[in-house]
Amino acid sequence: MTRTSHIHLMATYNEWMNNKLYEAARSLSDEELCADRKAFFGSILGTLNHLVAGDTVWLQRFATHPANYVTLGPIRQLPVKSLDQLLFPNIRELSAHRVWLDQQMVEWSRSITESDLDHTLHYTSMKGVPADRNFYGLLMHFFNHQTHHRGQVTTLLSQAGVDIGDTDLVILIPSEPGVL
Structure with a gap:
């Protein structure tokens, strides 16, 4: 598996898991979704909003890559002021x-080339600190961050009595022919 095919797999996994997560979350009332569950971002809705905020900030940074990813154009304009910002007040709009x-x-993951991955991305953190990091390493952080917080939401949903089923990435990894 190439690095770019792995990135596409991770984007596909992200989409698949978010579909499962949001379907499960929609089974709860607005009150249950907004209830303070003592999680880092408070509620299920707060944690899901954090994921959207974090993804948006990273995608805006990735949009500055010299490859000029056209797909990320509309994301550049999305307003995110903080990572704990409640961007959407209910599950319907957020979903x-x-x-x-x-x-x-x-779509963007399909446009990334192997040579793009070795670029050093220059960006500024949410605290205003300049950074220079390897693009591929940042992509791995991006997908790991999603998995980390979806795991938190999965736990919060489980505590609310909602089971989202299988969540393992291995489900989406294609089978390889056996070696004889």
Whole structure:
């Protein structure tokens, strides 16, 4: 598996898992979704909003790559002031945006080339600190961050009595022919 095919796999996994997560979350009332569950971002809705905010900030940074990823163009304009910002006040609006964002991500992942991955990306953190990091390493952080917080939401949903089923990446990894 090449690095670019792995990135596309991770974008596809992200979309698949978000679909499962949001379907499960929509089974709860608005009150249950907004209830303070003592998680880092408070509620299920707060954590899901954080994921959208974080994904948006990273995609905006990735849009500055010299490859000039056309798919990321509309994401450049999205307003994110902080990572704990409640971008969408309810699961319906958040879910619609998540579907759109994931579609952009999957399409963008198809446009990344192997040579793009060795670029040093220059960006500024949310605290105003300049950074220079390897693009491929940042992509791995991006997908790991998503998995980390989806795991938190999965736990919060489980505590609320909602099981989202299998979540393992291995489900989407293609089978390889056996060696005899």
